Amino acid sequence: MRELALHVLDIAENSVEAGATQVQITVEENTRDDRLKIVVEDNGRGMDEQLLARVTDPFVTTRTTRKVGLGIPLLKAAAEACNGSLWITSAPGQGTRLEAEFQRSHIDRMPLGDLAGTLFTLVIAYPNVHWILRYRIDHAEFIFDDEPIKKELQDIPLTEPFVLAFIREYLQRGISNVQEALASPELAHT
Amino acid sequence: MPVVKSLEDLKRLKEEALAKRMARTTTGRAQITVAMGTCGIAAGARDTMKAILEVIEQENLTGVVVTQTGCIGLCEWEPIVQVVVGDEPKVTYGKVSPERARQIMREHVQGGRVVSEFLVPG
Ligand code: FES
Numbered sequence: 001m002r003e004l005a006l007h008v009l010d011i012a013e014n015s016v017e018a019g020a021t022q023v024q025i026t027v028e029e030n031t032r033d034d035r036l037k038i039v040v041e042d043n044g045r046g047m048d049e050q051l052l053a054r055v056t057d058p059f060v061t062t063r064t065t066r067k068v069g070l071g072i073p074l075l076k077a078a079a080e081a082c083n084g085s086l087w088i089t090s091a092p093g094q095g096t097r098l099e100a101e102f103q104r105s106h107i108d109r110m111p112l113g114d115l116a117g118t119l120f121t122l123v124i125a126y127p128n129v130h131w132i133l134r135y136r137i138d139h140a141e142f143i144f145d146d147e148p149i150k151k152e153l154q155d156i157p158l159t160e161p162f163v164l165a166f167i168r169e170y171l172q173r174g175i176s177n178v179q180e181a182l183a184s185p186e187l188a189h190t
Numbered sequence: 191m192p193v194v195k196s197l198e199d200l201k202r203l204k205e206e207a208l209a210k211r212m213a214r215t216t217t218g219r220a221q222i223t224v225a226m227g228t229c230g231i232a233a234g235a236r237d238t239m240k241a242i243l244e245v246i247e248q249e250n251l252t253g254v255v256v257t258q259t260g261c262i263g264l265c266e267w268e269p270i271v272q273v274v275v276g277d278e279p280k281v282t283y284g285k286v287s288p289e290r291a292r293q294i295m296r297e298h299v300q301g302g303r304v305v306s307e308f309l310v311p312g
Contacts, residue, residue: 001232010231017260071228114236121239125224125258152200159256162203164247 001074003113004038004102010071011040011098012122015129018044018096022130023122027115029104029137031182035084036104036112043095052090075100082106116171119144123167124158135174140181142174219253220299225270227261233268234287241288242271245295254299267310273298284310 001007008025015023020042028037047055055072076086083103090096102109115135123131123146133144146167153163224230224239239258246254264270267284271291274280281304283294290308297305 006231006236009226009236010228013226013228013231013258013260016258071231074228117236117240120243121224121226121236121258124243124256125226125239148197149200152197153204156204156207157255159243159246159254160207160252161247161250162207163200164243166200166203168243168247 001078002110004036004078004110005113005115005118007071007075007078007100007110008038008040008115009118009122011038011075012118014071015040015042015044015096016126018042018046020044020095020129022132024132024134025119026134027112027136028134029182031104031138034104036102036109038100039097041095041097046092046094046096047088047090048092052088056086056088072098078102078110082109116168116175119171120168124164127158133171135178137178137182140178142178144171144174219276221255221257221274222299223257223259223272225260225262225264225268225272226258227265227268229265230261230268230270235269237288238269238271238286238291241291242295245292245299249295249300251300264310270310275299275302282310283308 001010004027008027012023012025023040023042026037026039026041028039030036056076057073072086072088079086079100079102083106084101086098086100088096088098115133119131119133122129127150131144131146133142135142149167150158156163158164158167222242224235224242226235226239239256242256245251246256262270264284269286271283271286271294272280273283273294275298281298283290283305286294286308294305294308297303
């Protein structure tokens with residue numbers, strides 16, 4: 001993967017495969033502590049200890065379990081290469097919480113990439129899942145929750161052109177506002 | 191800091207859209223599925239998907255449903271896109287770059303002609 005946002009997409013796909021109806025994605029950058037944290041929490045069917053051990057270890061991953069077996073070790077390796085780590089908490093029936101942390105300034109840290117594009121494709125392609133994004137750099141924060149949008153639209157499909165334009169712009173604008181706040185610190189405290 | 195587009199905007203857009211095309215509401219004219227297994231994503235499936243959505247937006251295509259699916263077991267052909275137009279059988283395209291996706295949208299989804307050179311054999 002060339003972007004953290006692609007890892008986010010891949011992990012979120014696991015949540016969908018696990019039958020989640022709600023997925024909350026958090027990306028948090030902290031410039032003072034020099035950390036970047038990604039959290040994906042879902043209410044899917046969860047995993048027992050055996051499966052948990054298997055999905056984090058690339059070497060016991062067989063071709064048939066590849067669906068959920070390749071992406072997590074990749075993200076884990078990326079985090080560990082940047083003074084970070086990856087944790088998963090899960091239990092059958094309890095959903096899954098995955099957290100990956102990086103040293104933000106680490107030379108090998110992948111760029112965040114197109115986070116708006118990742119959320120955009122998830123929201124559109126899985127309309128029955130409730131998606132929440134929380135993106136934060138220090139004090140600047142953007143929260144995207146697709147529920148009010150879907151409520152407003154009722155039966156209109158998300159793939160209608162005007163809906164696509166709305167959601168795409170909403171995400172792009174919200175995310176770049178947070179990034180601009182970092183560039184001009186005096187705005188970050190408002 | 192500019193204000194993010196609000197739900198009020200969405201309401202207004204919805205009213206406009208409803209007024210304009212109340213008559214021809216969606217009947218699932220075409221269904222497009224993008225495979226998003228790990229290697230699909232690594233091969234660029236997200237940007238393929240974005241290109242498809244862009245065409246829908248730009249060309250103002252209504253009634254096209256776009257979904258994702260997990261791994262379909264054809265790593266070497268990723269990114270993979272499946273297209274169903276009307277009642278016709280499902281067509282599977284391989285190595286669908288954003289450019290190929292735009293061509294498939296134009297020729298197959300809009301024009302009704304399968305783009306045979308991008309088909310996954312078999
Ligand atoms: S992830 Fe490789 S074929 Fe599906």
